[in-house]
Amino acid sequence: MAVVEREKPAAAESSLPTPERVPYHIAIIMDGNGRWAKAQGLPRLMGHRAGTENLRRILRAASEFGVKILTLYAFSTENWGRPESEVRGLVNILETVIDRELNDLHSNGVQLRHIGTLDNLSESLCEKVRRAVHQTRNNDKLTLNLAFNYGGRAEIVQAVKRIIEDKVPPEQVDETLISHYVYTAGQPDPDLIIRTGGDMRVSNFLTWQGIYSEYYFTSTYWPAFERNELWQALQSFKGRERRFGRVGPQ
Secondary structure, rough: OOOEEOOOOOHHHOOOOOOOOOOOOEEEEEOOOOHHHHHHHHHHHHHHHEEEEEHHHHHHHHHHHHOOOOEEEEEHHHHHHOHHHHHHHHHHHHHHHHHHHHHHHHOEEEEEEEOOOOOOOOHHHHHHHHHHHHOOOOOOOOEEEEEEEEHHHHHHHHHOOOHOOOOOHHHHHHHHHOOOOOOOOOOOOEEEEEEEEOOOOOOOOOOOOOOEEEEEEEEEEEHHOHHHHHHHHHHHHHHOOOOOOOOOOO
């Protein structure tokens, strides 16, 4: 695991070289919006809005670097316990993003997938999410998994329930089968999981999928985590030796 302090590279972002070794699947715990806002003397909700604006920059950078799957942790099942005004604001931001960004995502070849549940969301928002997923389903330049109302343990519980509902014999239950029942079924596990904001924990994110992911922690708050910061994370990944519990690189 790498822990880094924010650095400002001397070179301009546009002059950054293409990373030599790019993870196929990157997941990001987008943390620090509220603390970024506090540092700016702004309300917490303004930090979430600034974090939402950053999605566009990171999506563009990830696509340019050659990432094929990007999973973003936007709202956890535990986030419902936050103040009602903040929760309402976060949900409204999701709806605004879909309304404002869907056409651009579609035209740029981004396939949008929702991981998590639609429980507790309004029917109108649920319909927008379903429509966005359907509209972009055939795009193949980059897959964006938006983890909204997501929890890693809840995901495993849901997978087990569906296996029971499908009456799968116990002797057929193995890791491969469970991987077919989680939200990211059909996708490779994340190669790299990034957490912004300085905390060093996974916070119930990709509990099943992240067991052999490489981790990268940075003190940079999410709204300030831009293209050069992503490039630094990829540079760190380049030097990792991935053994998956075995001896020697795999």
